[in-house]
Every structure is written in C-alpha cells, then in structure tokens.
Amino acid sequence: MEFRILGPLEVAVDGRLLDLGRPKQRAVLGVLLLRAGTVVSLEHLVDELWGEDPPAQAVASLQAYVSHLRRLLKPDLLLSQPPGYRLAIGPGDLDATRFERLAAHGRLLLDAGEPDRAAETLRRALALWRGDVLDGLEIAPGERARLDGMRLAALEDRITADLTLGRHAAVADELRRLVAAHPYRENLRALQMRALYRSGRQAEALDVYQETRRLLDAELGIEPSPSLSHLHQQILGHAPELDPPAPAPEPEPAPAETFVGRAEQLAVLRGALDGRGRLVLVSGEPGIGKTRLAEEAAPDAVWGRCTEEPGAPPFWPWIQILEKLNLPAELEPGPGLPVVDVEAVRFRFCRTIVATLRQRAPLVLVLDDLHWADAGSLRLLTTLAAELHTTPILVIATYRAEGRRALTDTLAALARLPVVERLPLDGLREDDVRSLMAARLGDDVDPDDQLVHVVHDRSAGNPFFVVELIRLLGSRRRLAAAQQAAAHEVPEGVRDVLRRRISGLPEQTQAILLVAAVVGREFDLGVLRDVSGLDDDRVLAAVEAALLSGLILEEASAGRFRFTHALVREAIYDDVSRARQARLHARVAASLGDRGGAHWWLAAPVVGTAKALPHLLTAADRALASLAHEEAAELLEHALTLLAAEPPVARSELDIHLRLATLHAQLDGARSVAGRRAMTRVRALAEELADIPAYRTLYEVAVARGEHAEARELAERMVAAGGGALAHLAAGRTLWCLGDPAAAREHLVRSLDLAVSEDPDSPHEVTIRLQLAPVLDLLGERAAADVHLAVAIGRARDLPPLARAGVFTSTALIHALRRDVPVAGEHARHALDLAGPQPAWFSYAAAVAAWVRALDGDPAGGVRSLRASLDEIRSRGARHLVGWVLGLLAEAEALAGNTGEGLRLLREARSLVAETGERMYEGNLDDLERRLAQS
Structure with missing residues (x-):
C-alpha cells in the first residue's frame, strides 16, 4: 500500500487508487500521514478539521471517519492509542518520507563532492512531487510549508549539482521561472547569476543583481546579503572560480536484449499502428528503455537517429530516413540569400519533405534521441505533425525529459495537436527486474529475493543500469555462492561499470576507443587510422574487438561505426585529461580539415588560435550554407572566445561580429536581442576602424528598423569616408x-x-x-x-532569379506608389514566381499582389493575403515601408465594406510615419484619406 501526500492525497494498492471518501475523511487521513508513526491527539484532529468552532458532534464524526478509513486500509494500520490515533506505516510507504530521505542523501553526496550522483538522487526525490502538498485540503499549514521549503531546498541543491557538472545553459531558463515564483529567495538569484555568467550572459547576470537590489530596497528596505554582493563583485572581476566546468555527460540508454514489462506502454504503441496518422512522444530519463520500447513495438519502422556529435549535418535524422526510403535527401538552399530568407526557406524545405513522405505513406517512423535534434529537424517534425490528421504516418519520437530549449518549445507547439500522445516511462517494477535478471542469467535461475531487491533499489528500475549490474555480477555460480558479496559489489554508478568492462579489452582497442570517443558518437575507420597512426588491419582488429564487447555497433555504411550509447563514449572521453583531449581533437581536426567544425575549437589550446580560427569560420560558413544558423552562431561565438584570449585584433573581431549580427538578423529579424548586442559591438569597432562595410551593415539594419535618422548619420559617415x-x-x-x-x-x-x-x-x-x-x-x-x-x-x-525577383519587387512598389495597378500586379507576380521557395524576403511583392487582388474584385481575399504579408514583415521586427503597407490594407478593408477598420489602419499608418520619419509615401496616404472620407 502506497500513500502519497506530495500532491493531491492518494492511496494506491497494487497500482489501483482507493476512493478515500468525503473531504473531512480525507483530511483525517492527511493529518495522520503528516505525522505518520506518531500519536495524533483527538484534540489536534478536531482542531485541524473544524478550527476554533467545532460542532457538538465533532468527536463522534471523527470516530466515524476513522472507522471508514480502517475499512479501506490494511488491518492494523490505523491504531487507537491514547490520547488519539496513530498511523503505523513503514518509512517506504509514504512519498514524503522517501522524498526527505532522498533529499538528505542528495545533499550529503553534494557535500561529499559527488555532484553527478547528487543530481541523480535529487531528481529522483523531486520526481515524487505531483503538485502542492495535500492539494485541495486546507489542513496543517505549518507542516505543508515545511515540506514546500524542503522541496525548494532540494531543487536548489539539484541545480547546484547541475551547475557543478557544467549544465549552466540547461538550468538558466529554469531559474528564471523559479526566481519569478520566489523573488525574495537570494540563493535562487545567486544560482541564476552563476548560470547566466557561465552561459556567456554576463550582462544579464549583473541585471539580476541590480533587480534584486531594487526589489529588496523597495519592498523590505534592506541590501542584498554579503554573499550575493560578493558574487556580484566576482562577476564584475571575472573571477576564475566562476568559470564553468567541463559539461557533464548524461548517460544514454542501452537496450536490453530481452524485453520485459511495459505492457501498458507497449499496448499504446501497438494500438497506434492502426493506419491513422499519429505522433507518440516517448519520454524518460537516460537508460529507461525508450529506444528498446520503440524497437519492440514497431520492428519494421524506418529509423532516424539524432546525435550529439558536433559535426552532424542539419536535418540529420530526416536525412537518414529519406536515404533508407531511397528518397532524395540533399538540401540546396541556394546562394546569396537576403538576410530575411532563412525561415521561409526552411518552411518550404520542410513542406517539400512532408509532401515526399506523404507519397510513401503508410509509414512508421522512429525519431530516436530527439533531445539532440537540431532546430531544423524539430521544425520538420512540427510541420509533419500538423499534417498527420490526414496522413497515414505513425511517428514515434523518443527524448529525454530534460532537453534543450528548442525541444521544450517544440513540445509546447505539438501539445496543441490532437494527433499527439505522450508516453512517459519510469523504472521497471521489482517483479520486472526479477524477470529481466532471470532471462539474462538463464531460464533455470530464480534470483534470490534479496539480490533482486538490491539491484532494483540501486538501479531504480532503470533497464540499462539493471543490465549493466547483471553483467558485473558475472555468472550464475557467483550468484549462488556469494549472494551478499555480489550484492555489496554492485557499483554506485554505471560509469564505474563501463570502466570495468572497458578495462578488460586489449590495450590497442582501448586506445582506438579513446580516439573514437574524441571523434564523436559516430566515427569511421579512416579518421581512426589518421589519428592513431595505425594501419588499416590493426585499426580494424581493434574495432572488431570493441564490436564483440557490445560497446559499439556497425552502421549500414561500410567502414562506419557508432557507440552503442552515448554513456559509453562519455565514460571513455572523460577518463582522460583535458590536455590529452585537446591533443586528440587537434589530430581529429587535422584529419577532417574544414569538416572539423567544433573539433578545431576544442583543439585550440594545442594548435593555437591562428590555426583554429580560419577553420571555425569556414565551418560556420558551411553551416550557414545548409541553413544551420544556430550551429553557425555557436561556432562564431567559439571564434570570438578564441579571439578574446589573444592580443586585440579589431579587424578580425569586427568580421566575426558582422557575421553574427547578420546571422541573428536572418534568424530573428530586426528585433533580435543577440543581433542588437552584436551590432553595438560592430558600431564601436566600425568607428574605431572607420570601416565602410561595417557602416553599410549598420545602415541596412537601421533602415529595416525604420530608424532613418540613424541611417542618415551612417550614410553621411560613409560619404565622408570616401x-x-x-x-x-x-x-x-x-x-x-x-x-x-x-x-x-x-x-x-x-x-x-x-x-x-x-x-x-x-x-x-x-x-x-x-x-x-x-x-x-x-x-x-x-x-x-x-x-x-x-x-x-x-x-x-542577365541576373540570377533571386536578384531579378528583387528588381521586380522594387518596380512593383514603384508602380503601386503611382497607382498603376495592372503593371504593379504584373511585376509583383513576376517577383513571386522568380522567388520560388524563398518568398519571405518578397513579402512586399506579396503585399502589392494582394492589394491588386482587392482592387480587381476580391477585397476579402486581398485583405487576408495583405494581413499575412504584414504579419510576415512585422515578425522580423521590420518597420521600413510598414506604414505604406498599412495604407494598402486600409484601402482593401474599405473595399471589403469595412471603412471604419480602414480609417483605423490609416491612423496607425500615420502614427508610424511620425515615429519613423518615412515621408516618401505620405502623399499616397493623403489621397487615400480623402477617398475614404468621401465613401
């Protein structure tokens, strides 16, 4: 029997929830559970249930509630003991007790310098919470507050452990929400400042301190604590002790050969194989069996596996799926796209791939390890999911619950679709662990109850951990001869298990595995040969030994292999010093050349900035050419970090900041915060160097934002500089x-x-x-x-199609300003035809075409299209010519019979003209106002 108070009150028997009756009866049980194992007096129970004014029959009612509860619960649990009652349950029967025990153990592990085990233990503790303590029952506010405080403290400890493990980027957003919920808790603000600083967001970290200081002064009349003030000074001084540690790898599941348990989840997935379009999201911690469940449920599915490897190409899981379906998988975005094109190109590419997949339906697809997916792959999944209601494609996607921000946003978007179903996984039950151990150790073996309990307790039912622990135990003979010894030899962490397995391999195989771990999750024989210096036969012999050990798998492509799980790779990689890692990254980078990407960044301590920097920039260019803008931004940030450690080179810094500014404009338009920061630095460097190309970039951004006074000043500087x-x-x-x-x-x-x-x-x-x-x-x-x-x-x-589309966009605008409607419409259509799959930059041409449509007799359709174009323009933060487009929309609305809306839009346009100073189309607005006034 399991009692749960960390959320709404629940009592479960063999997984079935009991009906606990009326609220007062539930409150009696709640009070007894809060003080489980101790006697609770009648007086205290009456006071909790009725307060200072109990009814005359309060004690009789209380006795009736106790009587009903005794019939529900196991015999001898609810005992009468003067001066009241005692609930005699074991410490493992109540979720609050388990939470306190796990939280305390997690804190001890953190204090003992074991942040990885601390984080895991604290996550298990916090996972017990389902909501507010005894949600819905207004009892024991003091005890509920105590538990809430312990929950918050455990959360702070878990975040501290994650920060120690280098997971600052992952916790920064979580801390923002926590600080908003607990604004006076300085420890949370200190953790937030550390996370932001370690994520390269020093200015935001300092803003947190200033906000805290203002809040405490305004609300409480006090200053921040000395520890918070000291942290503020450390951030200002870039104290070395604040530098982030190396990111801690997170274990990856290894599927068990034998499938046990998961009957309910398996039924859900097999039920989804009904020919209708569905997306099932399978989530859980590393090693919980997400991949194995998908394999069991859909053995004939087409798989695409995401990877954490730095050099993986954009849309990698989808490329794998397309290749396995013998469909074209090349992405050719086209050269020289304007800065606002990237979203439209991605959209058109995604729609094209979805249309291609629909032609091959019915299909069953599996996207494995979605938490490592690039932004483009997530966008494509969202696009496909929106079509599944009419497409017989089942998509099973597996992911870790704690993914990147991009995955979190994608999951939020998918949650709105009716075809999406979530399937969270947790640990196996103890009986399932027994079955797994019996299957692994032989059908004639019935593992000892005590050993099963130890394995289940130490692994929390995680299948990967269970399997690895069984491997360590070794043999049936060892189990029978020394049950207790075997139980005590179970290691605390799976990393130790892997180290022990790897240490049994030949030394040459261990050396090759280290090289492979540096390369990434996937690797090929050619790179191993180049880096190790061994000939093909010796490399292949070492790889075959690793294959036999089960640590790596052979891919379909000849000469390519991958680690069975990320955990294997990470355990090998982290067992060597950073200095040796850097040297090996240097060799890998030399082998891969311009394809080395992040390897050059990691090799910089060895090869030097002068050699690493050009390769990083080339890798960023390659990423941009494949529409992998987020990856390109990361590489450029690495390049800036390298540059910061060298003597000042303003010209190189300017070049990188210019690239970053342009890239962020492509991603987020003129309203990009990161883009504005880059532009601020570009401005300072441009003035220092009197750099005309930099002035030109600043000018184009100012025009797009409608900041024409700024644009005029920059133009004058360019003229003055020749x-x-x-x-x-x-x-x-x-x-x-x-x-x-x-x-x-x-x-x-x-x-x-x-x-x-x-x-x-x-x-x-x-x-x-x-x-x-x-x-x-x-x-x-x-x-x-x-x-x-x-x-x-x-x-x-003689110009390329996109350039000609730009010319026709300009001529369409000019003829529209002249009110030469037929020519304006003709040129707008030419522009859109030439734009092909890159229509975003040509939103102005689309606006002209929509306006002509309204004037040609379809005002309602024209209004819809004009609003879509206006939304597209504004989504990029642009204000240039927006007042004129508002005028076009105002005229279309009037033609559709909405004169009032037309006049409102005209006022909005006038207001924007006053803000931006754009006067070139003011005459058109004057003319429109006269015509609307006469209508």
Missing part, C-alpha cells in the same frame, strides 16, 4: 525616405556616375536606377523615371 557609389546610394535612399527628393537626387546621380565610371558593367547600376525612379516621380519627372526603370529591367535580364 565610400563611393554605395555611400551616395545610401544617402540618397535615406533622403528619399525622409521626404527630401531634391537632395536625394543629387546623391543618387553622383552614385550612378561613380558606379558607371568605375565599372561600365557595375552590378550596382540596377539598384541605383531603381532608387532614382521613385525620387524622380516625387519631383514630377515621370518620363525620366521611366527611362531609369526601363534600363534597370533590361540590365536585370
């Missing part, structure tokens, strides 16, 4: 935006002269003429503007 044709183009463009066409023409004419004189085939001529045309329109020189448009369109014939 920036040539592009500097005058920037100045002319900004003056046009600000409503000064005469001054704009002077700069643009100068820009055109410089461009053509420097290069008769200047690639900038088309852009300059496209900017001159609307300027001349404002000056009333329509014929001259038409000449420039004709020349620009003629020169654009």
Whole structure:
C-alpha cells in the first residue's frame, strides 16, 4: 500500500487508487500521514478539521471517519492509542518520507563532492512531487510549508549539482521561472547569476543583481546579503572560480536484449499502428528503455537517429530516413540569400519533405534521441505533425525529459495537436527486474529475493543500469555462492561499470576507443587510422574487438561505426585529461580539415588560435550554407572566445561580429536581442576602424528598423569616408525616405556616375536606377523615371532569379506608389514566381499582389493575403515601408465594406510615419484619406 501526500492525497494498492471518501475523511487521513508513526491527539484532529468552532458532534464524526478509513486500509494500520490515533506505516510507504530521505542523501553526496550522483538522487526525490502538498485540503499549514521549503531546498541543491557538472545553459531558463515564483529567495538569484555568467550572459547576470537590489530596497528596505554582493563583485572581476566546468555527460540508454514489462506502454504503441496518422512522444530519463520500447513495438519502422556529435549535418535524422526510403535527401538552399530568407526557406524545405513522405505513406517512423535534434529537424517534425490528421504516418519520437530549449518549445507547439500522445516511462517494477535478471542469467535461475531487491533499489528500475549490474555480477555460480558479496559489489554508478568492462579489452582497442570517443558518437575507420597512426588491419582488429564487447555497433555504411550509447563514449572521453583531449581533437581536426567544425575549437589550446580560427569560420560558413544558423552562431561565438584570449585584433573581431549580427538578423529579424548586442559591438569597432562595410551593415539594419535618422548619420559617415557609389546610394535612399527628393537626387546621380565610371558593367547600376525612379516621380519627372526603370529591367535580364525577383519587387512598389495597378500586379507576380521557395524576403511583392487582388474584385481575399504579408514583415521586427503597407490594407478593408477598420489602419499608418520619419509615401496616404472620407 502506497500513500502519497506530495500532491493531491492518494492511496494506491497494487497500482489501483482507493476512493478515500468525503473531504473531512480525507483530511483525517492527511493529518495522520503528516505525522505518520506518531500519536495524533483527538484534540489536534478536531482542531485541524473544524478550527476554533467545532460542532457538538465533532468527536463522534471523527470516530466515524476513522472507522471508514480502517475499512479501506490494511488491518492494523490505523491504531487507537491514547490520547488519539496513530498511523503505523513503514518509512517506504509514504512519498514524503522517501522524498526527505532522498533529499538528505542528495545533499550529503553534494557535500561529499559527488555532484553527478547528487543530481541523480535529487531528481529522483523531486520526481515524487505531483503538485502542492495535500492539494485541495486546507489542513496543517505549518507542516505543508515545511515540506514546500524542503522541496525548494532540494531543487536548489539539484541545480547546484547541475551547475557543478557544467549544465549552466540547461538550468538558466529554469531559474528564471523559479526566481519569478520566489523573488525574495537570494540563493535562487545567486544560482541564476552563476548560470547566466557561465552561459556567456554576463550582462544579464549583473541585471539580476541590480533587480534584486531594487526589489529588496523597495519592498523590505534592506541590501542584498554579503554573499550575493560578493558574487556580484566576482562577476564584475571575472573571477576564475566562476568559470564553468567541463559539461557533464548524461548517460544514454542501452537496450536490453530481452524485453520485459511495459505492457501498458507497449499496448499504446501497438494500438497506434492502426493506419491513422499519429505522433507518440516517448519520454524518460537516460537508460529507461525508450529506444528498446520503440524497437519492440514497431520492428519494421524506418529509423532516424539524432546525435550529439558536433559535426552532424542539419536535418540529420530526416536525412537518414529519406536515404533508407531511397528518397532524395540533399538540401540546396541556394546562394546569396537576403538576410530575411532563412525561415521561409526552411518552411518550404520542410513542406517539400512532408509532401515526399506523404507519397510513401503508410509509414512508421522512429525519431530516436530527439533531445539532440537540431532546430531544423524539430521544425520538420512540427510541420509533419500538423499534417498527420490526414496522413497515414505513425511517428514515434523518443527524448529525454530534460532537453534543450528548442525541444521544450517544440513540445509546447505539438501539445496543441490532437494527433499527439505522450508516453512517459519510469523504472521497471521489482517483479520486472526479477524477470529481466532471470532471462539474462538463464531460464533455470530464480534470483534470490534479496539480490533482486538490491539491484532494483540501486538501479531504480532503470533497464540499462539493471543490465549493466547483471553483467558485473558475472555468472550464475557467483550468484549462488556469494549472494551478499555480489550484492555489496554492485557499483554506485554505471560509469564505474563501463570502466570495468572497458578495462578488460586489449590495450590497442582501448586506445582506438579513446580516439573514437574524441571523434564523436559516430566515427569511421579512416579518421581512426589518421589519428592513431595505425594501419588499416590493426585499426580494424581493434574495432572488431570493441564490436564483440557490445560497446559499439556497425552502421549500414561500410567502414562506419557508432557507440552503442552515448554513456559509453562519455565514460571513455572523460577518463582522460583535458590536455590529452585537446591533443586528440587537434589530430581529429587535422584529419577532417574544414569538416572539423567544433573539433578545431576544442583543439585550440594545442594548435593555437591562428590555426583554429580560419577553420571555425569556414565551418560556420558551411553551416550557414545548409541553413544551420544556430550551429553557425555557436561556432562564431567559439571564434570570438578564441579571439578574446589573444592580443586585440579589431579587424578580425569586427568580421566575426558582422557575421553574427547578420546571422541573428536572418534568424530573428530586426528585433533580435543577440543581433542588437552584436551590432553595438560592430558600431564601436566600425568607428574605431572607420570601416565602410561595417557602416553599410549598420545602415541596412537601421533602415529595416525604420530608424532613418540613424541611417542618415551612417550614410553621411560613409560619404565622408570616401565610400563611393554605395555611400551616395545610401544617402540618397535615406533622403528619399525622409521626404527630401531634391537632395536625394543629387546623391543618387553622383552614385550612378561613380558606379558607371568605375565599372561600365557595375552590378550596382540596377539598384541605383531603381532608387532614382521613385525620387524622380516625387519631383514630377515621370518620363525620366521611366527611362531609369526601363534600363534597370533590361540590365536585370542577365541576373540570377533571386536578384531579378528583387528588381521586380522594387518596380512593383514603384508602380503601386503611382497607382498603376495592372503593371504593379504584373511585376509583383513576376517577383513571386522568380522567388520560388524563398518568398519571405518578397513579402512586399506579396503585399502589392494582394492589394491588386482587392482592387480587381476580391477585397476579402486581398485583405487576408495583405494581413499575412504584414504579419510576415512585422515578425522580423521590420518597420521600413510598414506604414505604406498599412495604407494598402486600409484601402482593401474599405473595399471589403469595412471603412471604419480602414480609417483605423490609416491612423496607425500615420502614427508610424511620425515615429519613423518615412515621408516618401505620405502623399499616397493623403489621397487615400480623402477617398475614404468621401465613401
């Protein structure tokens, strides 16, 4: 019988919950459980149930509740003992007792310098909580508060252990939520400051301290504690003791050969094989058997395995699935995309792959280790899941419950879909552990009860841990001869088990496994040969010995292998010093060359910044070319870290910050916080170096944000620095935006002269003429503007499709400003046709096409499309030309019969014009306002 008070009150017998009756009766049991093992007086029980004004029959009612409870519970559990009652349950029967014991043990392990075991123990303790103590019962506030305090303390200890293990990035977001819930708890704020600082977010860490200081002063009139103030000073001074430790690896499950237990979960998965589209999310801790369950439930599924290896390509699990289905798996995003294209390209790519998979339905797919999936793979899963309600594809995805932020966001998005079902796994029951041990040790063996209990208790029912412990025990003879000795020899951590298994291998195999561990989860013979210096035969002999040991598996591709589980790789990797790791990473990087990626970062202490940096930048470029922008950002951050340890090289730092700023603009648009930070540094370095390309990048971002005063200042700097044709183009463009066409023409004419004189085939001529045309329109020189448009369109014939799409977008805008509706619509359609799968940058062309649609007799459809285009533009934080698009939408709404909404949108457009200073389309808004007033 199991009693649970860490959440709503529950009593379970063999997994079945008992009906505990009315609230007062439940409250009696709750009070007794809070003081289990001790006598609770009648007076105390009456006071808890009725307070200071009990009814006359309170004692009689209480006795009736006790009588009913005795019929529900096991005999001799609820005892009468003067002056009241005592609940005689064992310490393992109550979840609160187990929690306190585990929490105390976790703290002892933390104090003893064993953070990995402490974190695991504390997670087991915290997993017992299902909600507030005795949720729904208003009793014993003091005892409930005590348990809540212990829960928070255990949570702090677990986070401290995770920080010690280098998991600062994983806990930073968790701490943000905890601090919001407990704003006066300084220990939480100290942990948050450490996590942010170790994640490279020093400014945010300092902000936490200032916020704490303001809160304590305003609400309590006190200063932060000396320890928090000292931490603040350490962060300001970059104290070495705050540096993050090496990230602690987390164990990965190894499937047991024999499948036991999991009957309910297996039934769920097999029930999902009914031909309907479903997504089943199988979650649990490392080693709990997620992969093994999927294998058992869907033996014919097509698998895609995610990897934590730094060099894995984007969309890796999906590429594996496509290859196994003999479908094309190459991603060709196209060169030179504008900074706002990445999301649209990803979207179109995802839709293409989903359409390809639908053609092969029905299918059963397994995505294994989703917690290691890259952002693109998660996006593709979300896209496919949205189509499953009409597609006979079953997707089983396994993941660790504590994944990256990207996985957390994906799970939140998937939770809204009716085709999604979650299937969490926990440890095997003791009877299942007995069955697993019997199967592993032979059908004629019935393991001793005491040994089964020890194995179950030490492993918490984790199948991988159970299997490894059985392997260590060795043989049936050893079990029969020395039960107690075998039980006491069970190691505290699976890492020790793996070390013992590995130590039994030949020395050459151990050496090759170390090289393989440095390479990553997957590796090939060629890299092992290059790094080890052994010939092919000796490398292959060592690998075959590892294969026979079960530590690695052979992949379908010839010469490629992978560790059975990440835990194996991590145990090997962490057993050598950082210095030796760096040397081996240097050899791996040399073997892989520009494909070395993060290996160059890890090898930098050996090869030096000068050698590692170019390879890191090349790896970032490769990641960008594959739309792996998050991976590229990480590599660029590594590059900055390397650069910071060298003598100041402003030019190199500027180049990297420029890349980062552009990359974050591609990912998040103009509102990117990380992009703004990078731009701030770019600005400082640009002024230091008077760097015109940097000024140009800053200028483009300022224009996109609608910050035209800033853009004008940057353009003037470029002109003053001798920036040539592009500097005058920037100045002319900004003056046009600000409503000064005469001054704009002077700069643009100068820009055109410089461009053509420097290069008769200047690639900038088309852009300059496209900017001159609307300027001349404002000056009333329509014929001259038409000449420039004709020349620009003629020169654009030889440009690549995306560049031509940009030209037609510009001409569509110009003709729309003129209210030349048929031509504007024609050019907008040309732009969108040429854009192909990259429509995001051409949202303005889409807006013009939607406006023409509204004017051509479909105002409702035009409104829908215009709003979609406006949302796309605003989602990137852009404000340039947004006021004009609002005007188009206002006109479409009026045509749809919503004049009031049209006038509101027009007021919004006017307000935006006042904020940004964009005057070039103000005449169009004036004309629209007159027409709406007359309607």
